[in-house]
Amino acid sequence: MSGGRVRTREAKTELNSAANMAAVFRDAGELSLERELAFVCEQLRKNEPLLYRLSGYLKDDSLVALLDGRMNATVEQNDEALSREKNKNNQNGKVLRQAWKKWEQIEGVARPF
Numbered sequence: 001m002s003g004g005r006v007r008t009r010e011a012k013t014e015l016n017s018a019a020n021m022a023a024v025f026r027d028a029g030e031l032s033l034e035r036e037l038a039f040v041c042e043q044l045r046k047n048e049p050l051l052y053r054l055s056g057y058l059k060d061d062s063l064v065a066l067l068d069g070r071m072n073a074t075v076e077q078n079d080e081a082l083s084r085e086k087n088k089n090n091q092n093g094k095v096l097r098q099a100w101k102k103w104e105q106i107e108g109v110a111r112p113f
Contacts, residue, residue, distance in 0.1 A: 053106070062099040063106075 044051040057063050 056106070060102065063102055066096075066099045066103065 044054070057067065
């Protein structure tokens with residue numbers, strides 16, 4: 001009988017240890033996030049033009065999609081929809097071109113194609 005209790009105690013100890021470890025990782029993640037936010041805020045306070053430029057980027061959904069890589073998924077989804085609806089040809093190209101034109105206007109970036 002004592003063998004069963006030892007295993008139960010060991011299991012409880014291991015569960016508590018795992019819970020403590022998960023809490024440590026959660027706290028470390030939150031601390032890391034807070035440090036990054038503090039750093040970014042400090043840098044933006046030092047450079048107002050950068051603050052306003054980034055704010056403009058974040059307010060434009062197409063640029064946010066382009067910058068964080070979602071534009072590829074959007075283009076693929078548009079591709080599928082276009083194959084079903086033939087009267088809306090080249091819609092996906094328009095979205096990408098519009099986002100790229102905005103990017104060129106803001107940054108003066110040259111087109112890769």
